[in-house]
Amino acid sequence: MSTTNATTAAPARIAAASSTKVRTFVVTVAIVGVLVYCICLFFNLPAFTYHPAVNRVELWWGPARSGEGPAMYWYGWTVTTLIVSPIVGYLATLLPENVGKKIPLILVWLLPIIAIPYLIWDLRQWWFHP
Amino acid sequence: MAGPEPDMLRAKKNIGGKRMDIISVPTWWTIWMLFHLIVSVGLLGALTHQAVAVMMPVRKMAGPAGFVTRFRAVPAPGYAFAVCIMWVITFILGSYIYIKYRTYIRIPIEQAGYWKTQGFFDFKEHVASIGLVLLPAYWFFWKNAQDPEYDTARKVLTIFLCVACWFLFIVGHVLNNTRGFA
Numbered sequence: 001m002s003t004t005n006a007t008t009a010a011p012a013r014i015a016a017a018s019s020t021k022v023r024t025f026v027v028t029v030a031i032v033g034v035l036v037y038c039i040c041l042f043f044n045l046p047a048f049t050y051h052p053a054v055n056r057v058e059l060w061w062g063p064a065r066s067g068e069g070p071a072m073y074w075y076g077w078t079v080t081t082l083i084v085s086p087i088v089g090y091l092a093t094l095l096p097e098n099v100g101k102k103i104p105l106i107l108v109w110l111l112p113i114i115a116i117p118y119l120i121w122d123l124r125q126w127w128f129h130p
Numbered sequence: 131m132a133g134p135e136p137d138m139l140r141a142k143k144n145i146g147g148k149r150m151d152i153i154s155v156p157t158w159w160t161i162w163m164l165f166h167l168i169v170s171v172g173l174l175g176a177l178t179h180q181a182v183a184v185m186m187p188v189r190k191m192a193g194p195a196g197f198v199t200r201f202r203a204v205p206a207p208g209y210a211f212a213v214c215i216m217w218v219i220t221f222i223l224g225s226y227i228y229i230k231y232r233t234y235i236r237i238p239i240e241q242a243g244y245w246k247t248q249g250f251f252d253f254k255e256h257v258a259s260i261g262l263v264l265l266p267a268y269w270f271f272w273k274n275a276q277d278p279e280y281d282t283a284r285k286v287l288t289i290f291l292c293v294a295c296w297f298l299f300i301v302g303h304v305l306n307n308t309r310g311f312a
Contacts, residue, residue, distance in 0.1 A: 022270060023270060025266070026266040026267040026269070026270040027267055027270075029263060029266050029267065030263060030264050030266065030267035033260075033262075033263025033264070034260055034263060034264075037256070037259055037260060037263065041256070050229075052229045052230075052232050052233050053233050069233055070233065070236075070237070072228075072229075072232055074228070074255050074259075075225065077259070078225075078259045078262070081259065081263060082262075082263075085263055105280070105282075105283045106282075106283075108264070108267050108283050108287065109282075109283055109286035109287050109290060112260050112290055113286075113290065115260060116257075119253060119256045119257070119260075120253065122256075123249045123252050123253055125249075126245045126246060126248050126249025126252065127245075127246060127249055129245035129246075
């Protein structure tokens with residue numbers, strides 16, 4: 001019984017790993033994920049703000065308050081990205097297969113490379129701090 | 131009559147709870163940082179093997195294999211799933227110790243005026259997040275390593291993640307030298 005399951009499960013896994021829908025999903029997540037992260041950074045759009053000194057979580061963006069220590073936004077930007085990109089990825093799988101296949105693979109690796117100079121520019125306050 | 135306890139003091143007392151009776155606060159965070167380091171070393175090794183294998187694949191062995199040949203002659207597709215898991219674990223551990231870093235390490239670094247060091251840490255966090263969203267595509271391209279359509283994307287993505295991992299590792303190491311948890 002278990003042998004039968006194992007022999008049928010393996011080809012099923014291989015098929016799942018090579019299906020067009022999976023391809024569309026992962027390619028979209030990679031492209032949208034990089035874009036959403038950079039957009040979150042540019043417009044400062046965290047899903048939440050964490051105040052570590054008082055262990056408090058605040059929805060969306062919140063300022064650092066006097067007597068409460070610093071505010072952390074990176075968790076919020078990452079969570080926004082991890083929520084938005086799989087949703088867009090799933091929506092992309094609903095497109096007709098021929099449309100999904102047309103998503104250019106080059107963007108999967110080109111966008112992260114292009115994002116690097118942008119991230120360096122975004123941190124200019126540290127590089128040029130007097 | 132004592133006034134209400136400030137939020138910051140109350141939160142400081144609660145950090146760690148019972149565990150702080152057994153080990154000190156710096157030890158607690160140092161242990162987690164070491165876990166973060168250990169998994170990242172595994173990730174670094176796996177990604178480096180894989181990146182070298184895609185850049186300089188071994189086609190045919192002529193004579194006895196040297197160190198470099200053996201280094202790049204690894205079954206690269208077998209590393210993909212482990213790399214994804216290790217990246218996620220390293221990311222989670224890094225996210226956890228970041229809580230302490232923000233208050234205990236970053237503030238003194240800023241006070242000392244190490245602005246570029248701080249900039250490199252912020253860059254590190256961005257690169258780690260970008261790497262995270264690339265993992266599903268990276269895994270898929272390696273699962274379909276026999277499909278020539280994905281060759282370029284697989285190679286460039288693997289090299290990108292390898293360079294990113296080395297960068298994250300070195301910045302983390304330098305930051306720990308600048309000011310660690312202990």
